[in-house]
Amino acid sequence: MNVRSLIGLLVVLALGVLFWWGMQTKDQRSELPTALAGRQAPTFEMELLDAYTGKWGQKLNLGDYLGKKPIVLNFWASWCTVCYEEASVVEAAWRRWGKQVMFVGVDTQDERSKGNEFVARFGLTFPNVYDPRGKIGIDYGMYGVPETFVISRAGKVVERHAGAVDAPTLEKMIREVLK
Amino acid sequence: MKRWLLVLLLLAVPVAAQTVGNQPPPDYSPKVFEIAKKLRCPVCRGESAAESNAGVTQEMRRQIAEMLKEGKSEDEIIQYFVDRYTNWILYEPPKKGLGLVVWLAPVLGLLIFGLGFYAYTRAAAQREAAMVDVDDAEIARVEAELEERSRSGGKS
């Protein structure tokens, strides 16, 4: 076997290994790390959905909580089917850790009436703001609902979870910021 | 575990091509689309923010228009998105570090294949110059082939 055949063989093998790796990891690779990790969380002031105006006022300003309490920020929409899976998980976590951790939901690119229906259906008691344009989502570098961010007590973004969050994952994320 | 994610990303854009709350989207100048073309659509994979009609890209175009109105430069606007989405949002890989490899691909290709072609043709030319010599292996091969041919020729 001469040098040329050897190089050819190595190139073919390398491609094979690369593709094999690509196929094995395609599911993990579809998740992007957040660009904001370790950076100050962007703040916003947004109108709340109808159910929350009585207790929290017309608008919610995230700046009121940033740097005071850890925050769980949950992006969802009524048109997103998997959001229906995770809504009760987030609500349960809020009931458990609500004293130590602030929870804010963001209804993204939705119709207000449908967002109201959604929170009523799952009895969501943590405040949910209404973001028809999806402005906050872009500020957080979100690429699809649902996504969940945890923000540390110091107001820095710690981690993002893309896709519906399950109870153990959410618990792990919350414990991370409670440390 | 995340198998559904891509499916979700492809499906979860039903507000596309229609506005929320029946408000018309703003008017855009050509510059908006020019900038949007350099950014990728975060949810669709394979389309730029100028092409896609997903909700996110509609908002991206709107923000580009707003920033242009505020007098921001193209670089500043692009940086705004890079800060939020990393370099992944850019359809042009960075021209430094590892990214340089792909930018130099044409030079690399021309060099590798060009050297290969050069060596190849030079060897062929040298062989022509030295035509008189037929090496023994070649003669043996031709003889073997002729013999085989004469052996099997009767059958057909």
Next chain:
Amino acid sequence: MIPAAVGDVSLVVAVLFSLLGLLAAVAAWYSRDARYIQMAKRAALVSFLGTLAAFAALEWALLSDDFSVIYVASNSTRANPTWVKFATLWAALEGSILLWALFQTLYTWLAGRRMRDYWISPVALGTLFVIQLFFLVNVLFVINPFIVLPHPPSDGPGPNPLLQNHWMMAVHPILMYLGFVGLSVPFAYAIAAMWTRRYQTWVTETKWWLIIAWGFLTAAIYAGGWWSYEVLGWGGYWGWDPVENASFIPWLLATAFLHTAMVQERRGLFRTWNFALVTLAFAATVFGTFLTRSGVIESVHAFAGGPVGPIFLSFLLVILAVGFGLLGRVSSEVRDVGAVQPLSREGLLLFGALVLVTMAFVVILGTLFPLLVEAFNGAKVSVGAPFFNQLFVPLGYLLLLLMGLGPVLPWRRAEPETLRVVVWMAIALVLGTALGLVVGWTLWVSLTVGFVLFNLVALGWLSFGPALRRARATGASPLKTFFSQFAHSHRRFGGYTVHLGVIVAALAISFSQSYRLDVQKTLDIGQKWNVVGRDIVVHKLRLVREPYRDSVVADVEVSGLGVAHPRLNYYRSSQTPFASPAVTYTWLKDYYLVLQAFDQEKGSWVTLRLVVTPLVLWLWISAGIIIFGTLLILWPTAAPVAGSEVSREAAI
């Protein structure tokens, strides 16, 4: 139920006869008995008919709404029009591989019919049988579309709405597979040539197959571009999407091979390269399928994975290993003898092949780069249209330069008198570029204009020069002389026609990429919008109901050009509306309207996106020119006397 049984049985027949054909080919090789070749050829016909029956069975199931068949249940729906149901066969993975298998068996049969060479035939046929077995076995055992559901649903979700949105989506895959499969014949001959150690004649024997495959690939790429333009609603025809790249790589390699094959035919050079190139070109068709079906690289049109990824990857590696393994074994024998002058036809064909292979390299590296970077350091990067566009501009000029110069130069070495036309070509290049700059076009566009003139002078000289010279010598009418030359050597003129098509395409691409206007505006019904010298008025917004979709249609008048109907289609199978743009073509620019949004309550306003792009019509015209040129090349030279086998053989 019955179609499924028919389909499965037909597939089993096809597989068994492919195996039989393979065995017959092996027997023919070892026994040197021509009767086995006859047997293999007949087996090829039977396995084609078997696959055809399986295809018909699946069409039967689709057209009769037999939802007990898994493929119908997961990809079709009752309300669809008949043509959509018919085309649903290749709308998803299982059916497309069945279609691929069908074309492969057809090509095996047709290629077998034309095989005369006693040495090469068994190996070439055997290789084709192995390739078709790969597809047939996969359709039968791995991704069988005929699985019967115990509890059939009463209706299915229907295919991807993008398919239903335009008939071109039904045509594009057929052309693409015909092109992909066509490349298997030259590949099989190359394998046979290396196996039997007959290194020279296979390029001549497979030239027609190669040109047919090339023609289909070209048509498929154009069809895909046209579909993108007419359906996707962003006013572009090429997005450097991984799926598009996957079809472009085989085209580039096949084009390179087409040109170096000419050198081998003429001078017996580049023989090793041709073996390598044809292997790469065929491998690229499988590589493209692997890329788009395995989920290795995400893309809008990528279909969800399944077991197909590893299977196609293995097939790809086997092709490369067999092709290059054989080449490595014989490369010490396939020694070219002969010098190549850089300034000669073969020299420039070599340079052209170099540029085309480099282009393929850039596309491959660019497409795989995100994967490579991630494997290397975990970072995420994107490589897209802005990147490829920038790199392909200089490579494109290089190609235009070589394309003009190559055919003008004679074989072996350039003579001084041919250089006279080169001077004229250079003048045209400079004048064209200067003219463009004076008009105020960008440097790149002006350069393209220069290169287009450069090529036109070359093509004019090549086409009309000989006729004029001959007419002057004989005193006959130049026009008559031209036509008689055209009829006599239509292949040569076919080549020139294809080149003419390519330079028209270059002009269209350059202008449409450089001078595109893209605006969005919300208009009240009846409001006049003055833009790019035209008045645009929306007269009406209406709802159109069809059994399988509802559409919102805007009647938009573009002054002087009539009424266009951009629409939003709401399919039953999808929550997302799909925009159908309306394109009004004129010779110089297109007015491309997309309905972005509309007033859902009172219907009093609409948001329109307007894209004005120059010369896109000429891109489609260039497709016609190239295909016409390809047909000219393929047109038989002398009509063979009916029934005379001898004359046909002589023609080959």
